[in-house]
Amino acid sequence: MPHYKLAFLGFGNVGKALAELLLCKREQIAARYGTFSVTGIATGRHAIAIDPDGLDLLQALELVNAGQSLDAISKISPPCTTSMDFIRDCGAQVLFESTPVNYESGQPAVDYIRTALEAGMHVASANKGPVVHAYRELTALAASRDRKFYFESAVMDGAPVFGLFRETLPAAHITAFRGVLNSTTNLILSRMETGERFEDAVRYAQSIGIAETDPSGDIDGWDAAVKVSALATVWMDTPTKPQQVDRTGIRGITQADIAAAKAQGARWKLVCEARKTGDQLVARVSPQMVPAGSPLYGVQGTSSIVQIESDVLGTLSLLEEDPGPHTTAYGLLADFLNAVR
Numbered sequence: 001m002p003h004y005k006l007a008f009l010g011f012g013n014v015g016k017a018l019a020e021l022l023l024c025k026r027e028q029i030a031a032r033y034g035t036f037s038v039t040g041i042a043t044g045r046h047a048i049a050i051d052p053d054g055l056d057l058l059q060a061l062e063l064v065n066a067g068q069s070l071d072a073i074s075k076i077s078p079p080c081t082t083s084m085d086f087i088r089d090c091g092a093q094v095l096f097e098s099t100p101v102n103y104e105s106g107q108p109a110v111d112y113i114r115t116a117l118e119a120g121m122h123v124a125s126a127n128k129g130p131v132v133h134a135y136r137e138l139t140a141l142a143a144s145r146d147r148k149f150y151f152e153s154a155v156m157d158g159a160p161v162f163g164l165f166r167e168t169l170p171a172a173h174i175t176a177f178r179g180v181l182n183s184t185t186n187l188i189l190s191r192m193e194t195g196e197r198f199e200d201a202v203r204y205a206q207s208i209g210i211a212e213t214d215p216s217g218d219i220d221g222w223d224a225a226v227k228v229s230a231l232a233t234v235w236m237d238t239p240t241k242p243q244q245v246d247r248t249g250i251r252g253i254t255q256a257d258i259a260a261a262k263a264q265g266a267r268w269k270l271v272c273e274a275r276k277t278g279d280q281l282v283a284r285v286s287p288q289m290v291p292a293g294s295p296l297y298g299v300q301g302t303s304s305i306v307q308i309e310s311d312v313l314g315t316l317s318l319l320e321e322d323p324g325p326h327t328t329a330y331g332l333l334a335d336f337l338n339a340v341r
């Protein structure tokens with residue numbers, strides 16, 4: 001039975017949820033795929049731990065949750081201090097990468113993934129940046145090393161938006177997609193429908209950890225634009241940067257707009273869409289009034305949906321309800337298992 005050595009680059013909410021999922025699924029994974037150990041964990045605030053014989057994952061979770069350093073369980077000396085050194089020294093066969101996204105360049109995650117692939121690792125990433133800025137390069141590098149670069153959690157958390165296309169739609173030509181892909185703005189607009197002011201809805205999203213302290217990446221449409229770019233890049237084989245997406249956020253939506261939509265039997269949604277005709281791609285993120293007959297209408301709170309148009313199946317919809325770190329973690333787990341099976 002094969003044994004896989006795993007490493008975590010990033011151990012925030014998603015990384016911790018993945019660790020818990022691995023512990024929960026250990027026996028099920030072993031029965032079908034093989035055993036595993038975690039040889040390295042690199043965090044932004046709790047140091048780096050490496051043990052070639054395998055770290056105690058439960059102890060690592062307890063230390064991080066208590067705000068303590070992982071130094072105590074690391075078995076290498078001198079201690080590793082940089083992410084690049086960690087990738088080279090952790091001895092893993094699979095790297096889980098969940099570092100913060102950089103919308104503009106994808107760095108330093110692109111370099112982290114490149115280094116891991118060059119070191120002979122499979123990479124499972126939750127990061128949109130490398131997909132948008134280096135998909136072709138990293139996929140080609142992975143293939144040249146007989147490894148996989150997968151990123152199921154980059155869009156719609158753990159929903160199989162990329163695996164569906166890669167594994168179950170052979171020879172399909174995706175011509176367009178449309179959906180609601182940003183949880184934060186969808187939650188804000190849903191709460192505004194109950195009469196809550198925009199500013200209060202933003203503060204609520206921040207209070208439950210959905211929105212950042214600076215929520216501009218969500219409410220100004222940047223996160224949605226990056227997701228549109230990632231889907232267009234992979235699904236339509238058309239490298240697309242966020243700056244190429246026609247982008248309007250939800251700052252201008254008022255209670256009067258919400259009431260006007262309600263009077264028409266509609267709702268406001270931040271709609272993500274792209275359509276490719278020949279070699280021309282048109283991509284857009286914009287607030288739109290969605291009628292009650294649309295599948296997008298009933299997508300409330302933090303849920304997401306994407307509708308895919310292709311030359312073989314007409315319109316196919318994927319709906320994800322109430323995602324969280326656990327669903328993002330599952331996307332990473334699925335990437336690991338699909339890479340090694």
